[in-house]
Amino acid sequence: MLTHAAEDYLKSIYKLQEKGGKVSTGILAEYLDVKPASATGMIKKLKTMKLVRYERYRGVTLTAAGKTVALEIIRHHRLLELYLFKALGVPWDGVHEEAEKLEHVISEDVEARMDEFLGYPTADPHGAPIPDKNGVVIQTDSVPMTELQDGQSCVVAEVSDSDSALLRHIGSFNLYPGTAFRVVEVAPFEGPFTIDIAGQEVVIGREVAKHIFVDKVEDPDNV
Amino acid sequence: MLTHAAEDYLKSIYKLQEKGGKVSTGILAEYLDVKPASATGMIKKLKTMKLVRYERYRGVTLTAAGKTVALEIIRHHRLLELYLFKALGVPWDGVHEEAEKLEHVISEDVEARMDEFLGYPTADPHGAPIPDKNGVVIQTDSVPMTELQDGQSCVVAEVSDSDSALLRHIGSFNLYPGTAFRVVEVAPFEGPFTIDIAGQEVVIGREVAKHIFVDKVEDPDNV
DNA sequence: AAATAAATTTAGGCATAACTAAATTATATC
DNA sequence: GATATAATTTAGTTATGCCTAAATTTATTT
Ligand SMILES: [Mn+2]
Ligand SMILES: [Mn+2]
Ligand SMILES: [Mn+2]
Ligand SMILES: [Mn+2]
Numbered sequence: 001m002l003t004h005a006a007e008d009y010l011k012s013i014y015k016l017q018e019k020g021g022k023v024s025t026g027i028l029a030e031y032l033d034v035k036p037a038s039a040t041g042m043i044k045k046l047k048t049m050k051l052v053r054y055e056r057y058r059g060v061t062l063t064a065a066g067k068t069v070a071l072e073i074i075r076h077h078r079l080l081e082l083y084l085f086k087a088l089g090v091p092w093d094g095v096h097e098e099a100e101k102l103e104h105v106i107s108e109d110v111e112a113r114m115d116e117f118l119g120y121p122t123a124d125p126h127g128a129p130i131p132d133k134n135g136v137v138i139q140t141d142s143v144p145m146t147e148l149q150d151g152q153s154c155v156v157a158e159v160s161d162s163d164s165a166l167l168r169h170i171g172s173f174n175l176y177p178g179t180a181f182r183v184v185e186v187a188p189f190e191g192p193f194t195i196d197i198a199g200q201e202v203v204i205g206r207e208v209a210k211h212i213f214v215d216k217v218e219d220p221d222n223v
Numbered sequence: 224m225l226t227h228a229a230e231d232y233l234k235s236i237y238k239l240q241e242k243g244g245k246v247s248t249g250i251l252a253e254y255l256d257v258k259p260a261s262a263t264g265m266i267k268k269l270k271t272m273k274l275v276r277y278e279r280y281r282g283v284t285l286t287a288a289g290k291t292v293a294l295e296i297i298r299h300h301r302l303l304e305l306y307l308f309k310a311l312g313v314p315w316d317g318v319h320e321e322a323e324k325l326e327h328v329i330s331e332d333v334e335a336r337m338d339e340f341l342g343y344p345t346a347d348p349h350g351a352p353i354p355d356k357n358g359v360v361i362q363t364d365s366v367p368m369t370e371l372q373d374g375q376s377c378v379v380a381e382v383s384d385s386d387s388a389l390l391r392h393i394g395s396f397n398l399y400p401g402t403a404f405r406v407v408e409v410a411p412f413e414g415p416f417t418i419d420i421a422g423q424e425v426v427i428g429r430e431v432a433k434h435i436f437v438d439k440v441e442d443p444d445n446v
Numbered sequence: 447a448a449a450t451a452a453a454t455t456t457a458g459g460c461a462t463a464a465c466t467a468a469a470t471t472a473t474a475t476c
Numbered sequence: 477g478a479t480a481t482a483a484t485t486t487a488g489t490t491a492t493g494c495c496t497a498a499a500t501t502t503a504t505t506t
Pocket of ligand 3: 295299330331334
């Protein structure tokens with residue numbers, strides 16, 4: 001069996017690979033809040049287990065086996081987040097931290113039972129896709145809110161999940177995944193966004209908007 | 224924070240203290256399936272943390288602080304067992320293993336939410352008492368089934384929880400906590416018990432009976 | 447083509463938690 | 477009271493996963 005640390009490294013490599021592309025030792029170390037030397041050590045261990053491809057100074061890539069493990073852990077994490085949210089009422093800014101510990105510890109049986117309880121869901125409370133039990137992930141084409149223009153209507157697709165305070169802030173505007181809104185005005189010179197949510201106008205700063213991803217929709221008023 | 228291993232040692236010392244009385248290094252090591260030398264090492268560490276009293280060759284005892292930790296972990300374990308059983312339908316012979324890992328990892332918040340969901344329960348699926356959030360445990364005076372005489376009526380109070388195969392076997396007779404039965408016959412020379420459960424007669428061997436604890440009740444037929 | 451800066455690796459340590467083997471202490475027996 | 481047996485402790489080893497500091501390699505300037 002893999003250690004918790006090894007699972008966290010694989011999960012992180014997967015996520016960085018998705019976002020950026022090349023995953024360097026330094027990037028990985030920063031992401032995991034360890035020193036680069038520690039990352040080198042683990043990477044070598046993962047290589048002997050054939051979970052990553054690696055050549056020194058060249059960065060890491062997951063092998064098929066490594067990707068399978070990474071997706072398995074991500075599946076645990078996101079199912080747990082949704083389960084804690086829906087079944088136990090844990091607030092959406094608390095589920096991430098909790099799931100971070102539980103993801104390494106639940107059995108396949110409990111995973112399957114949560115999945116069934118939740119009706120085989122495809123997204124966690126922050127809108128991130130939950131890989132299915134075969135590791136298949138639904139790809140979305142959502143865009144950062146910062147790319148929106150005046151008058152654009154859209155629906156919140158996903159929100160960054162690791163900063164608890166930011167989540168509470170976003171939650172205070174009701175900007176949960178699935179919530180629809182329309183951009184009323186984008187202030188010039190990198191200014192804030194004024195948006196209309198169910199008739200209420202609120203102002204969202206750029207720093208917050210960066211962490212909100214949306215799906216564009218045709219404005220119903222313009223049909 | 225305490226390590227998982229330290230928590231397991233404290234929990235085990237508590238349980239052995241309850242059962243037997245004096246907890247020796249050897250007994251503790253056997254219970255935890257480690258070598259006596261390993262137990263000595265951990266005991267010393269726990270002593271520096273003032274969680275146990277200890278003098279070499281004299282056995283260990285929990286301090287008040289140590290007992291608090293032990294009860295906290297036992298509370299997690301038993302709440303988790305009941306939660307997995309009732310909320311997710313995990314079979315009663317599977318909950319122990321699962322809870323053994325989760326008990327070290329759940330937050331106080333999740334503990335409180337499970338407690339509320341379950342309606343502040345006082346016993347786990349095997350009948351073991353769940354300490355309340357202040358560490359108060361309800362004491363029971365149940366007796367091993369092996370002490371019963373012919374004709375005695377009783378209710379199952381508790382069943383040993385660590386052997387999964389034994390639990391499945393006991394479950395096949397419906398001998399869950401709360402189930403009433405009457406002893407029809409105790410075969411001589413350390414023989415098996417014939418009992419009547421809701422009109423069905425079944426035969427229970429002594430080895431199994433040792434692991435079933437009951438509360439005696441007056442036989443309704445004899446009132 | 448050097449020199450400098452940045453990234454990465456190697457080397458050496460530390461803490462935890464297990465192990466084995468040998469030494470010590472306690473208990474039981476004659 | 478000496479001796480054998482059993483229990484326990486000490487000492488030394490291993491593995492994981494982290495650290496710091498120094499050495500090495502790669503990338504960027506001049
Ligand atoms: Mn799984
Ligand atoms: Mn999430
Ligand atoms: Mn607790
Ligand atoms: Mn139990």
